[in-house]
Amino acid sequence: MRYARLNITWNGQNGDLPDPVSWHASDKEILQWATEAVRSGSVPGITKTHNVQLHRFVVDRFPANKQVPEDRIYVRPPTPFGAFLGDASRGINPCE
Amino acid sequence: MEVAEAAVVIDHDDQPTYWHLPAGRTAASIPDSRDLWMVLWNGRERLAGVAHTHPAGVDQPSSIDLVTFRACEDGLGRRLSWWIVTPTEVMLCSHDPTDPRGYRCHPDPVPHAWVEPLRRHSWPATDSSAREES
Ligand SMILES: [Zn+2]
Numbered sequence: 001m002r003y004a005r006l007n008i009t010w011n012g013q014n015g016d017l018p019d020p021v022s023w024h025a026s027d028k029e030i031l032q033w034a035t036e037a038v039r040s041g042s043v044p045g046i047t048k049t050h051n052v053q054l055h056r057f058v059v060d061r062f063p064a065n066k067q068v069p070e071d072r073i074y075v076r077p078p079t080p081f082g083a084f085l086g087d088a089s090r091g092i093n094p095c096e
Numbered sequence: 097m098e099v100a101e102a103a104v105v106i107d108h109d110d111q112p113t114y115w116h117l118p119a120g121r122t123a124a125s126i127p128d129s130r131d132l133w134m135v136l137w138n139g140r141e142r143l144a145g146v147a148h149t150h151p152a153g154v155d156q157p158s159s160i161d162l163v164t165f166r167a168c169e170d171g172l173g174r175r176l177s178w179w180i181v182t183p184t185e186v187m188l189c190s191h192d193p194t195d196p197r198g199y200r201c202h203p204d205p206v207p208h209a210w211v212e213p214l215r216r217h218s219w220p221a222t223d224s225s226a227r228e229e230s
Contacts, residue, residue, distance in 0.1 A: 009137065012173025056167050060130055077167035079136075080128040081101060081148045082160035 004061070004071035008034045008043055010052060015045030023071050027059040034075045099123045102217035103148035104210055105135055106177070112210040113139060116148075117217055123151050125160075136168060145177030147210065149218040153182045155201070157189055162197055165189065179204065181214055 003020035017037050021030065031054050041048025060074040100123055103116035114135045120127040126148060136143060146168075148161075157165065157180060165178050169191065178189040178199070185203060192200035 009171050010173075011170065012140070014137075053170060056163050057171075058128060058130075074130075076130070076133050076137075077164070077171035078128050079132040079164055079168065080160055081103060081126040081164060082124060082158040 002071065004073045006030065006034065006037075006073045006075070008038060008046060008054075008075045009077070010038055010046055010054065011049060013046040015043040017043055021073065023061070023073070030059045030073060031055055031057060031075065097220055099151045099219045101126045101149050101151060102214055103132070103146055104214050104217075105132075105139065105146055106144045106179075106208075106210065107139070107142045108144050109142075110144070110206075110208060110210075112213070113142075115217065116146075133168075133171075136172065140172050140174075143172070143176065145179065147179035147181055147208075147214055149181045149214060151183070151219050153184065155180060155182050155185050155187050157197070157199060157201065162199060165191075165199055179208075181211055181218075183215070183219070186211055 002023040004023040006017040006021045008015060008017065021033060035052055035054045037043045038046055038049050038052040038054070054075060056078060057075050058078045060076065062068070062072045062074070064071050100121045102121065103126055104112045105114040105116065107113045116126070116129070116132050118127060118129050118131070136146070157178070161178070169175055175191050180187040180189060180201065186208070187201040188204035189199045189201040191198060
């Protein structure tokens with residue numbers, strides 16, 4: 001089983017989940033775990049928040065390398081822009 | 097040059113701090129970018145907001161824009177200014193819980209120095225603006 005350290009950014013705060021998560025988990029699973037972790041206050045550095053909304057956030061995955069010797073997964077806000085009202089069909093929003 | 101959406105990060109002094117012109121941007125979209133997020137996060141203490149262009153002239157945010165506005169503010173833990181620059185207008189959008197979309201946009205009367213450079217990154221200069229520069 002391959003595991004990764006999960007980092008979450010929320011409400012101006014940033015922290016790592018104490019327990020590693022499966023590298024092969026889906027984005028949806030990662031976002032669900034991140035949401036539950038922030039809701040339960042189990043992420044050091046992030047204040048417990050009941051109404052956390054991470055389902056539109058993005059999951060970035062970085063394999064271990066010489067500088068960072070463990071697999072890392074980051075949950076962060078998305079940053080795409082699109083000009084057409086109501087158009088989410090062009091594959092530019094990874095959260096849709 | 098190809099017409100393509102462009103974006104710029106603006107600080108509290110109304111200065112552009114990062115021109116966001118990634119590969120893959122089109123006349124109707126700018127792709128998701130971890131680089132842009134890291135610029136916002138690392139510069140969050142002096143961050144005022146982000147401007148992006150709508151070359152086709154639509155002066156309101158798209159549904160994708162609205163998701164980005166909301167998610168970035170959620171991530172940063174504070175509200176930002178979101179400008180939409182068209183060929184003829186500069187709209188300033190900000191959080192407004194009374195708007196069904198969560199954001200309300202008004203024409204911005206402030207003459208920001210970064211508006212014309214941002215337009216130049218998005219579509220060719222018109223004849224009149226080219227003359228002004230020469
Ligand atoms: Zn837009």
